[in-house]
Amino acid sequence: MALMLTRTENSPKQFTASPYRADIDGLRAVAVIAVVVYHAFPTWLPLGFLGVDVFFVISGFLITRIIADEIVEKRFSLKAFYARRVRRLFPALAVVLLASVAAAWIIMLPTELERFGRHIVASVLFVSNFQFWSEAGYFDKAGETKPLLHLWSLSVEEQFYLCWPLLLMACWRARIPAWAIAAGIAAISFAIYIVLSARAPGAAFYLPFSRFWELMLGALIAVRRTAVPTRGGAALAVIGMLALAISLSGLLFGGAGARTLSVFGSGLMIAVGAHDTVSKALSTKPAVAIGLISYPLYLWHWPILSFLHIVEAQTASMRLAAMAVSVLLAAATYWFVERPIRFGRLKAIAIPLCAGAMSLAGIAGAAIFGLDGVPARFPADIRSIATAKTDWxxxxxxxxxxxxxxxGEFASECTPSKNAIWIWGDSHAARLYVGLEKTFGREFQIGQMTRDTCAPLLHLGYERCQSSNDWAMALIEKSRPSMVILFARWGAYAGNEESFLDALTETIVALKKTSIRKILIVGPAPEWEEDLPTLLIRFWRRDIPLHRIPDRMSFGLSRLHLGLDAEMGRVARATGTDFVSLMDILCDTTGCMTKLPPAQLTTTDQGHLTEPAADYISASVAMTRAISAGH
Structure with a gap:
């Protein structure tokens, strides 16, 4: 029958608790195993992360069933409901958060620990899905260094349960069928998900409104209790199982299609009930045992794998060991933390105990963030690197x-005409301007046309960049400076190297037609795979027993620019244009410069020049010779 959540003569007079379903614990086991295997060995189960979606359906079903039963029996209390949620979620979560703080304190660099502190606070407040949405994508490499990334799903669930019990109570009081509300919300949320999947995948992944349909499908099954015939139900359960298996394996498709298949597949298995072959398989003791520890296992596995990645110990054997340790910790957490607090001797003090532990974790996170990752943990020379910041x-x-x-437009001071040298490029060129002004500013007027993410290349890049570059060319034709210097983060625009080099040639030819006296191309600056301070500290930590801080380093150096520097030099020679190689100025066979005397870094991110580095380049023999030769 359909659970209408309306006060009718047929409403039950005695409360009968919904029976325990072992098959749902078995389905939890499938979900958590899929997630853990995917995170440890992604190629083994390409879409194993969809296990989280299965958890959403299960949660929506179980929690709604409990709420609905209590509302019909007039026993429901928001206070009691949220107390149960605290006892269910907080004990294991607090243990994992506090253990993660201890590990992060030992393992993480200041910049990493500062970010981790922010993640702790967001996790304690159950808003980490919004925090991670504002950062890099779930599937990028940066995600592997975020030990609390997986807690986004808990935030989505709790955001759902802030409003869903209130809606169910409203349905009861207004005599509105709860299944109709659940179906309507699910349809709207699913539509939002489909739209965002195409236009903003990150938002579709993290935002609650594009996830509620999964929880609401479980809720719909809970309130629309229509009996499924045994014969037809068995077939539906098999279909659901196959749909889930296909979606997790990624055999047919990925994206929104696979997620939808996993959600409806698990929904079918739940809706059929506990009387078919599939449910009996899920009800076996091993499956139920894993299902019972699925929540702490989900909590433990990702921080362990993430910390392995941070210390660069993510070998296959270590990942297997991490999976085993996760299971052991999950079992210990279930038996010695969760059960005593939820059902045992600690139940009476569970709320203040859990609130205190979570508050402690939140305070620790806020302190870590407020103290910039606590660089005082490191020696003085490392602290100076860790706290190095540049006012770009x-x-x-x-x-x-x-x-x-x-x-919009460049100010008039940017484009002087008499005895002028102009630098044209993106934000990296803006940083080189600082050195040019200091070195040549007394002899020449230094012009500057620099715009973020816009290379000084005609007919290449964003439409706004092309418009800006057309305007820059018009200014050059009008003012005719003595020299134009082209510089940018060239590698960012050379995805198609042939098109990039063609655009460079076209730009040089167009500049020559303006009759300016000299064109100078400055090749790519060294670029690092991560921000340089982090790499230097990582090198220092790995350099046992000497613990050096190298003046030059190849560790973490991006190889992209090495070939590009040579190709740009070839174009310059072919067009009769001067070329200065920053790779020659800053690098040799041992690596590229990381700092200048006495201890000034060449960059504090992945490549923007610090003021000392810009000064050093501008005063180099190659640069002074190239500029002086044109005058």
Whole structure:
């Protein structure tokens, strides 16, 4: 029958608890195994992360069934409901959070620990899905260094349960069929998910409104209790099982289709009930045992794997060991933490105990974040690197000659005409301007046309960049500076190297037609795979027993620019244009410069030049010779 959640003569007069279903614990086991295997060995189960979606359906079903039963029996209390949620979620979560804080304190670098502190606070407040949405994608490499990334799903669940019990109570009081509300919300949420999947995949993944349909499908099954015939139910259960298996394996398709298949497959298995062959297989003792520890297993596995990645110990054997340790910790957490607090001697003090532990974790996270990752954990020379920051805007004429993506025209001071050298490029060129001004500013007027993410290349890049570059060419033709210097983060625009080099050639030819006296191409600067301070500290930590901080380093150096530097030099020679190689200035066979005397870093991110580095390049023999030769 359909559970209408309306007060009718047929409403039961005595409360009968919904029976325990061992098959749902078995389905939990399938879900958590899929997630753990995917995170440890992604190629083994390409879409194993869809196990989280199965958890959503299960949660929506079980929690709604409990709420609905209690509302019909007039026993439901929001206070009691949220107390149960605290006893269910907080004990294991607090243990994992506090253990993660201890591990992070030992393992993480200051920048990593500062970010981790922010994640702790977001997790304690159950808003980590919004926090991670604002950062990098779930599937990128940066995600592997976020030990609490998996807690986004808990945040989505709790955001759902902030409003769903209230809606169910409203349905009861207004005599509205709960299944109709559940179906309507599920349809709207699913539509939002489909739209966002195509336009904003990150939002579709993390935002609650694009996830509620999964929880609401479980809720719909809970309130629409229509009996399924035994023969037909068995067939439906097999179909559901096959749908789930196909979606997790990624055999047919991925994306929204696979997620939808996994959700409806698990929904079918739940809806059929506990009387078919599939449910009996899921009800076996091993499956139920894993299902019972599925929540702490989900909590433990990812921090362990993530910390392995951070210390660069993610070998196959270590990942297998991590899976085994996760199971052991999950079992210990279930028996010695969860059960005593939920059902045992600690139940009476569970709420203050859990609230205190979670508050402690939140305070620790806030303190870590507020103290910039606590660099005091490291020696003085490492602290100076860890806390190195650059005021990128300093002396670079931000808002006037260094424009963002949305700012309009360059100020008149940016384009002097008499005895002028102009630098044209993106934000990396803006940082080189600082050194050019200091080195050549007394002899020449230094012009600057720099715009974020816009290379000085005609007919290449974003439409707004092409418009900006057309305008820059018009300014060059009008003012005719003595020299134009082209510089940018070239590798970012050379995805198609042939098109990139063609655009460079076309730009040089167009500049020569303006009759300017000299064109100088400055090749790519060294770029690092991560921010340089992090790499230096990582090198220092690995360099046992010497613990050096190298002046030059190849560790973590991006290889992309090495070939590009040579190709750009070839184009320059072919077009009769001067070329200065920053790879020659800053690098040798042992690596590229990381710092300048006495201890000034060449960059504090992955490649933007610090002021000392810009000064060093501008005063180099190659640069002074190239600029002086044109005058």
């Amino acid at each position: 805007a300093k002396d670079a004429r931000v808002g006037r000659c260094w424009l963002s993506n949305t700012m």
